[in-house]
Amino acid sequence: xxxxxxxxxxxxxxxxxxxxxxxxxxxxxxxxxxxxxxxxxxxxxxxxxxxxxxxxxxxxxxxxxxxxxxxxxxxxxxxxxxxxxxxxxxxxxxxxxxxxxxxxxxxxxxxxxxxxxxxxxxxxxxxxxxxxxxxxxxxxxxxxxxxxxxxxxxxxxxxxxxxxxxxxxxxxxxxxxxxxxxxxxxxxxxxxxxxxxxxxxxxxxxxxxxxxxxxxxxxxxxxxxxxxxxxxxxxxxxxxxxxxxxxxxxxxxxxxxxxxxxxxxxxxxxxxxxxxxxxxxxxxxxxxxxxxxxxxxxxxxxxxxxxxxxxxxxxxxxxxxxxxxxxxxxxxxxxxxxxxxxxxxxxxxxxxxxxxxxxxxxxxxxxxxxxxxxxxxxxxxxxxxxxxxxxxxx
Amino acid sequence: xxxxxxxxxxxxxxxxxxxxxxxxxxxxxxxxxxxxxxxxxxxxxxxxxxxxxxxxxxxxxxxxxxxxxxxxxxxxxxxxxx
Numbered sequence: 372x373x374x375x376x377x378x379x380x381x382x383x384x385x386x387x388x389x390x391x392x393x394x395x396x397x398x399x400x401x402x403x404x405x406x407x408x409x410x411x412x413x414x415x416x417x418x419x420x421x422x423x424x425x426x427x428x429x430x431x432x433x434x435x436x437x438x439x440x441x442x443x444x445x446x447x448x449x450x451x452x453x454x455x456x457x458x459x460x461x462x463x464x465x466x467x468x469x470x471x472x473x474x475x476x477x478x479x480x481x482x483x484x485x486x487x488x489x490x491x492x493x494x495x496x497x498x499x500x501x502x503x504x505x506x507x508x509x510x511x512x513x514x515x516x517x518x519x520x521x522x523x524x525x526x527x528x529x530x531x532x533x534x535x536x537x538x539x540x541x542x543x544x545x546x547x548x549x550x551x552x553x554x555x556x557x558x559x560x561x562x563x564x565x566x567x568x569x570x571x572x573x574x575x576x577x578x579x580x581x582x583x584x585x586x587x588x589x590x591x592x593x594x595x596x597x598x599x600x601x602x603x604x605x606x607x608x609x610x611x612x613x614x615x616x617x618x619x620x621x622x623x624x625x626x627x628x629x630x631x632x633x634x635x636x637x638x639x640x641x642x643x644x645x646x647x648x649x650x651x652x653x654x655x656x657x658x659x660x661x662x663x664x665x666x667x668x669x670x671x672x673x674x675x676x677x678x679x680x681x682x683x684x685x686x687x688x689x690x691x692x693x694x695x696x697x698x699x700x701x702x703x704x705x706x707x708x709x710x711x712x713x714x715x716x717x718x719x720x721x722x723x724x725x726x727x728x729x730x731x732x733x734x735x736x737x738x739x740x741x742x743x744x745x746x747x748x749x750x751x752x753x754x755x756x757x758x759x760x761x762x763x764x765x
Numbered sequence: 766x767x768x769x770x771x772x773x774x775x776x777x778x779x780x781x782x783x784x785x786x787x788x789x790x791x792x793x794x795x796x797x798x799x800x801x802x803x804x805x806x807x808x809x810x811x812x813x814x815x816x817x818x819x820x821x822x823x824x825x826x827x828x829x830x831x832x833x834x835x836x837x838x839x840x841x842x843x844x845x846x847x
Contacts, residue, residue, distance in 0.1 A: 391804035391819035392827050394845055443767065448808035448817065750835075751810030 372537070373603035376478040376494065377512045377520035378461065381529035383474035385416035387453060388443050390506045399424070399440040406434025406442055409624055409705075413445055414474075417529065453505060460500050464493060467605040477517050479605040494532050516602040519544065521553045540599055545572025552597060559593075562586065571597050617653065618710025619643040621763070626665045626703035632762070633698075633707060637690045639760035640709045645683030646752075648711060649744055654679035655711035658686055660693040663706035672697045679715050683740050686711060768844050776830065776839040787818055787830055792841055797822040810835065817842070 380386070384402040389395045399419035404410025412433050415424040422437035433440065454473045461468045467479035480493060487493035494511045501509055512523025514535040522544060523533040535543060549571055550560040566585060568574050574582075575597035583591040596602045606612075619640045627633060637660075648654060659673040672693040680686065690709045698704075746755045775791040784805070789798050804819040813835035820828055827845035832838070 387804075391829075392845060393803065393821065393825075394827055394847070441766070448815075449804070449806050452806035452808065747811065749811045751813070754811065 372481075373479070373515055374481045374484060374490065374513060375515065375517050375520040375603050375605065376464075376480045376490075376497075377514075377517065377524040378476050378478065378497070379510045379512075379521075379524045379528070380457070380474040381508045381510055382414055382416050382420075383507075384414035384445060384450060385419070386507050387446070387449055389416060391449070395441060399437050401430070401433050401437075401440045401442045402445055403433075403442070404430040404444075406430045409622060415440075453507075456505060457501065460497070460504065463500075464497055467607055469605045469607060475521075477520065477605050479603075480513065490534050491532065494534070498530070498532065514540075515599050516596065517605075518553050518596045518602050519599060522547070522551060525551075537599055541572065545570060545575060547571050549574050549597075552593065555593065559586075559589075575599075614651070614653070614714065616659075616710045616712035616714065617644055617647050617651070617655065618659070618708060619647075620661060620706055620708025622706045623704070626705050627707075628701050628703040630694075630698075630700040633694060633700075633704065634691055635759050635762040636707050637694065637709065638687050638757060639763040640707065641687035641690055642683050642757065642760055644709050644711055645681055645686050645740060646744065646747070648681040648714075649740065652716055653714045654681040654717045655715075656680075656713040657711065658689045658693070659710045659712065660690050660697075661706070661708040661710070662694070662698060662704050665703050665705050667705075669706075670697065675713065679713070679717070680711075681717070681740075682737055683743075684737060766846055768846055770841050770844065772841045774830065774839050774841045776832075778832075785816060785832065787820065787839075790828075790830065790839070790841075792828075797824075797826070797828070799823075800825075 385400045388400055388402060397418060399422060400416040401412050401419050401424060403413040408430065410430050412424060412426055412428045412430055414426055415433070419437060419440050422440070424433045424436055424440065430442065434442070450473055454470070458468060458470060458476070461476055461478050465478050465480050465483050469477045471477060480490070484490045484493050487496060490513050494513060498509060498511060501507055508530040510524045510528045510531040512520045512526065512533045512535070514520040514523045515537055519535055519540065523535045524531070526533040547570060549555055549563050549568055552571055563574065568577065574594055577594055579591055579594050582594040621636055621640060656679045657673055657675045659671055661669065661671045663669040674689060674693060676689070686709065743755055772792065776787050777789045778785050778787045786802060787799055789796060799820050800823045802818055802820045806817050808815045808817065813833070815834065816832040818830045820830065822828065828841055829843035831840050831842045833840070
C-alpha cells in the first residue's frame, strides 16, 4: 500500500525573514508588496495571521488590518537557495521527491519507513533535520495518497505531524467539509453543495457514475480521490510532463494607457518568454496576448503560426499586432501578458521540415537571441537587454 | 524597515568548515564586529556565484552582506532601521 508524505513549510517566506533577522521575531511580518503599492500578500507570519492577514489578500487591506506589521519584499534568491537545500534534505529519506511549489513537497516513503522504525520516527527525524540545518519548522502528513497526505499536513500547524492509515480516513477525513480537499475551490464546492455533497464522506460515498454524469471526469476523479483510490504517484523533476505553455505577465503599479509604453512592456515580456522557451528547448505555435482593464475586464487574443517559434522578435511582433488589432489606445490597462503554447521541441520530426524554409522561420531563434543568451548565461539575466524593453511601464 | 544598499565594504572573513564566514567589516569609516551570522545563501549571476550573509554586529545591528565572486567584491546590500 502506498505511503505518501506531504511536507508543508510553515509560513515559509515570513519564517525565513524572521530566521535571518532576529529583530522580526515575534512580530507580525508580511512578505509581499508594500501596503501603499498594488499587489498582494505572499505569506504572513503567524503573528500577522492573528490579525486576519492571509496569503493572496491585497497588501493595502493587510496594512489596514495591522498597521504595525512589517512589510518585506519577496527575497527570491534566499527562497530559491533554501528550497534547494530542503530538496536535498528530503532526498535523504527517499529518492522519489516531488516539489509541488517552493514551500511544499511530496515524498514517497513506501517501503522506507521500516528502515527508521516507523513513520512517526522517520517524519520526526526529517522535521528535526530541517530545524537543525535551516532553523525552520514544517508540518507533515503521511497518508495513502497525495490528496490525503496534504489534508493530513494541514490538521496540525505549525510544526505538526499527522499520520493517516486507510482505517483512519472514514472517522478523521469524511466529516470534513468538501472544500478541504485539494483542488476543490469555491466554484466546485458550490456545485457539490447544490447536489447535497457537503462533506468529503458524502463525496466518497456517491456513486462514481453519478459523479461522472453530473461533473464529468473531474467529478469522477475527485470522487475516487475522496475514497482514497489512486493519486499516489510521485513525479520527480525528470519524470514531470512537459510544460503546456510558457508565459509572463506584468501588473502595472499604476494603470497605463499609452501604446508606446504598452509596446515597450510587450518587448520586455517577449524577451522573458523567448528566453525561457530557448532555455527549455521549446518552440510554440500559438501566441496569446492577455490584457486587463482598470475595471478588471480581461481580454485574450491569440494567433497560431504556421511554424513553431522561440524567437523573441517574432513573439514580440505577433503580440504587438494582436494588441494593435484589438486595443484602442487611451483606455487604461492594469495588466499585460504574453504566453506561447502548442509547444514542441525544435528537434521533433515535424519541425525538421522547417530546415528548407528561408528567412527568420528557418532557425528556431535568430543570431541576436543566441548571442544575448550566451551573454546572459555567463554574466546573468540582467547583464543585457534591449533599450526598448528598459522603457517598459512599471 | 529595511534600507537597500549597494555599498562596497571592506571585510575580514575566514574559511570555516568549508565555507566563508565574515568576521569584521568596515563601513562608512566604522568597524563592525560580527557577533552572529543568522543566515547564508547563494545566488547566481550567470556562471558566477554571489554569496549572501545575514548577520548581527556586536551592537545587535542587522546587516546583509554579499560577496560577488566574479568581482571579488563585498557589498552591504541591506540594513535594518527601526
